Amino acid sequence: MTSSYLKIHPWKIIEEGFDKTRVKSSESIFSLGNGAMGQRANFEETYTGETFQGSYVGGVYYPDKTRVGWWKNGYPEYFAKVLNAPNWIGIDICVNNTVLDLNQCKSVLNFRRELDMNSGIYTRSFEVQIDSNCKIGVKVERFLSMDEDALGIINYQINALEGTCDLSVESYIEGKITNQDSNWDDPFWNHLSSSHSDNLMILKSQTSKTAFDVATFAQTHLINPQGEMVSDFESSSKDFRINQSKKQNLQEGEQCAILKFGGYINGMNHQPETFESIAQHLVEQARTKGIETLIEDQKIAWSTIWEISDIEIYGDDAAQQAIRFNIFQLNQTYNGKNSKLNIGPKGFTGEKYGGSTYWDTEAYCLPFYMATKHGEVGRNLLKYRYDQLDKAIENAEKLGFDKGAALYPMVTMNGEECHNEWEITFEEIHRNGAIAFAIYNYERYTGDMGYIPEMGLEVLIGIARFWAQRVNYSTHQKAYVILGVTGPNEYENNVNNNWYTNYIAQWCLTYAASQKEKIAVEHPQRWSEISRKLNWEDKEDQHWKTIADQMYFPKHPTQNLFLQQDGFLDKNLEPAFSIDPKERPINQNWSWDRILRSPFIKQADVLQGFYLFESYFDRESLAKHFDFYEPLTVHESSLSPCIHAVLAARLDKIEKAYELYLQTSRLDLDDYNKEVEEGLHITSMAGTWMSIVEGFGGLRIRNGEVHIDPKLPKAWDSFSFKINFRGIIIKVHVSKEKVTVDRSNPELIVYCNGKSLDALGNEKDF
């Protein structure tokens, strides 16, 4: 395990001591979000040291003009960028005419950050010697309300530890902000108006080009040393910075607090003319409740989340802390309430990767949200893609496909492709398969038989049409081939017959044909609507089946082994451990051509297929492929260790699974890839959840029934996880001695290693 400066604690993330070189990393780690907005853990007060400022509003993006060296036909005109939004958290503090700035202070004592994942409250505290006569203590509590999408709360407490303090407080909203990730330094925001009245600051802004309306608002109060709330701040504004200022004297031993309510009203959810009244309502409500009640509400909201999603690990606090951190961040990023939103790879913790939606959503995130929330959340994730089907068809048309073939984009905000590397944008087409698989997976898990006739079938047909046009018949192989693709392993580009891609294409064609047949029989009227709408041609599905039957797969000539792609055996098949550790990660040290011709695998590729389609392969075959491919795998994608952990657990390679689990779960806490300052790896966190629930827990849904196959790593005394299966909460507890299963509906049968269990872990006969 990589060493970390963070303390191990089962429920908390703790940093102690002030170190300027850690500020940007901690800004990522201690990020806050509530599914609708989020922010990095930037300081409220002035900080002149190195920092990466970030505050984000869900669904709001800017189409940044594409930048390339060499343009290729088919590239999109723009790349959707996550936008740093106006800053509402700013509180400048001046003590005895000295600006409080941790970068300038002679010494910062007892600096501490604590993120309490149980309550969702982030606390920062420190002491500072202002001058020879004056020392203050500061404690800041901050959280984004899980109940009110648009509301955040800051409780900034100042204590005069030594001497007298003349405090000067300037709480503000700042419109002049920039994006780190900008191609041409365009201004991303146009500010329309700034106002301050009735103690409410409000900055109305609109994004350039996309014209998203957003109001940034805040209200500041002071709790004086007498414990009274006073709100008579002096307001002013200039150049889209709005200030609320106040002075306060503190005698030694006295304290005061600045209470700030603020956030963003998002035009996607509200009419701009209502922004003011909504903001007014939110701050008034918050002021009335008061900080204690607001904190209480936040604890309740999080306890509801944990109630159904917590995973407990006994005997291994590092592992315990890590899984909770992952679950916590996933819940901060997406709550499933709004089908217009999705799960960005960095959530609300950074700008990198732009966009919001990758195949990560379907392949990695869907199972987590289905199992730890209610069915509607999974449906919303699927509906997001259904709503973008027309754009996926347009996207395919740009690449020369027709007749309703749909290619979902690699990265998107509104359904349009906004990624521009030909080898990925045009060739990493397996993503289309993950979207079809998610439909199957959703129906399998939720039992919601209504989704496919209502929406899913149209998506399946669009995807099947794409594959049917994308293959070509090789007279040489006497089979259908898929040329020029990039598989999940992005360390290979433009290969022929990537096994995973061919396999998922075959599966999509077969599945779409079977679902078409089913809907035509079970919902004839709906089918007649769909077939008219989609200009269904007679026997399209027959052709799909023909292609599926005659799909080519690259195979080892003598061993019973699928090859990752044509020509794979021509590589110099050295194991990854032979790479000089100084040259790891190879993507930071090797030129691209060297990576491409090497045998090294970035993330599960053939094994991704074995993961998704495990029921089609026997254990022996899985073991053979795992033993062949895993040693070649460098796990340089955050999405890699989790899938391998699940497979290793299935193969009873428990300690290998445990090692991979630690790598995936503590990726950000231990900063394995030396890049946590850019933000957290949100989507892979769902993979971490999988590695416990599907890996060590062995959870599978087969024929509408729940199966588990639990395995306990040596380092753990026991562990437990919960899932919501079709409205029934199941808690599985696995100890060295036995497996216990609690069910909110005792009628539900849970199979352990194929045998049904009672609540005490005893096998049960029917």
Next chain:
Amino acid sequence: MTSSYLKIHPWKIIEEGFDKTRVKSSESIFSLGNGAMGQRANFEETYTGETFQGSYVGGVYYPDKTRVGWWKNGYPEYFAKVLNAPNWIGIDICVNNTVLDLNQCKSVLNFRRELDMNSGIYTRSFEVQIDSNCKIGVKVERFLSMDEDALGIINYQINALEGTCDLSVESYIEGKITNQDSNWDDPFWNHLSSSHSDNLMILKSQTSKTAFDVATFAQTHLINPQGEMVSDFESSSKDFRINQSKKQNLQEGEQCAILKFGGYINGMNHQPETFESIAQHLVEQARTKGIETLIEDQKIAWSTIWEISDIEIYGDDAAQQAIRFNIFQLNQTYNGKNSKLNIGPKGFTGEKYGGSTYWDTEAYCLPFYMATKHGEVGRNLLKYRYDQLDKAIENAEKLGFDKGAALYPMVTMNGEECHNEWEITFEEIHRNGAIAFAIYNYERYTGDMGYIPEMGLEVLIGIARFWAQRVNYSTHQKAYVILGVTGPNEYENNVNNNWYTNYIAQWCLTYAASQKEKIAVEHPQRWSEISRKLNWEDKEDQHWKTIADQMYFPKHPTQNLFLQQDGFLDKNLEPAFSIDPKERPINQNWSWDRILRSPFIKQADVLQGFYLFESYFDRESLAKHFDFYEPLTVHESSLSPCIHAVLAARLDKIEKAYELYLQTSRLDLDDYNKEVEEGLHITSMAGTWMSIVEGFGGLRIRNGEVHIDPKLPKAWDSFSFKINFRGIIIKVHVSKEKVTVDRSNPELIVYCNGKSLDALGNEKDF
């Protein structure tokens, strides 16, 4: 043939009539150059219409910071850009207070451009009605001296055709110029000083970053209606624009001329402190000679060039004009005097492609310059690469190679790579082979046995070491393979075992080993120097031979046919004529993935190998490969038709060869690719020369002997070409009746179809 607005004439390029939409195209077509500098045919006087201004100084470039969407390890930091240099040709004319501007004139009559390729003089003439009382005629002669690298001449004659003219003339140098091809709009030039004294304007400038010193100079005289030269211009300068102004009245029927001498002194050849005196000397010399003598000198210089390089085609003026245009432009671009210069793909006619040196030089240009100039020119082209060997080794090191392996860059100015598309920069490594082949080809043609021991062997060893490290042994194929390359056909990327690349790699290894052995025996002392310098390891060459012996080549399983790369037969092998003409060229209409998985070939790939190494393959095999690959070829590289023309001629497909010849030779005149406004395709012009001399002429050098195998296209009555073979000028004339060979040394034997010929075309016995 594509229709052209240019008139057909055996020696001249003629445009008649003024059409604003043609201005940019004609600026390319009528470009001038003298090997050291060059310029597009921009108007001297004000022109407010669409224009692409360009004036270039050989060897002077700017390292423009690389722009990419997604950075890959190994990319160079910059791309060398050809620089638009300060404008010295400008002459603003005002007539009766109206600015002369062909874009604003009500009518432009009798507009005509004529490029006389025989004399190298470009003439432009037109008449303009200035106002109801005044009409003028203008005739401008312009040329860049072939004798004086730095000198250009403009003779701008104005005739008062109707009414009286009050002329106001402002001849200037303008420093404020821009590049079309700029990544970040950096300023490419820093101007150091501008001065005007003794009637000499001089602007001293330095390129940013590269610090090339260049002085732009000019001097203006007026030949008044009395025929007297007057030079009392009023001078001024502001913001790095220097002006020389004068007024002149013309009565109806009178004429005057503005005589301007100007150009660039290049700091690569002269010390900056001498710039002024050199410029002063040049203009003084020109003034003394006078325009008639200067024109006479220019004619003499060009007649010397034509004397040895002209190709005559009788009975087909379009073909005649085209080949002369190609030869003319090649001579304008490069004269072989300076081994620091090379042949940019657009020469001095545009900015596109940046850099100056591609593998085009070795694979396409070298044969032309060797055969139409003297031996030193070929040697200079080779020395250019020898001088850059250290950079080629550094370049290979950046990509992970070591021990003196050399990879020559895809594009360069000073030896450093400055191209950044991974699929080309890192993978189009066959270029290394062309550099080795050029050494072989040079020795074969010139008989200069001194070059290899002196310089060539070091280059051959660096290249062989690269190949020896770049291959890997496939236990599957039981052979050495080369994975992840792009062949000459850039419509395939990252393929395995591109046949051409494997073949040229094998050839390089064998050739380098044989040359090492030869030099070690014949020049033991030199070999001992080289082996010390290069840290030669015992038996390196044995290893090279082992690799060469065990090289893998992709083959058709049943036919006797080499495959372009592994997996080629899996493609849908439709012929190119099946593509909808509306979708041609495919590189402007298809997305990149579609091009990649299609079978369509951009330029000769397997056939490039058959061209270079024809003696290793029999005619039957060539025919088989030509018939397989040519129908798949879309010829969307300017370098494609010429190679196919040579091969078609060899196969007696004369009319196919003729069709391809027209496509290559009139590429720019007929603007096949609708892009001539960006500049001319200079390097492919050498290919055009090949298609006649090696194609219809069948010229080959075998064992130090000259062989021809002439074939006459139906459309031609006869044709002739000349070559300088080891100091002997050979003129071959081919008519319907017979082949005649004239030799400056009658002792030289020339073989026609394997039989020696006398000068009258009769076979001769020894």
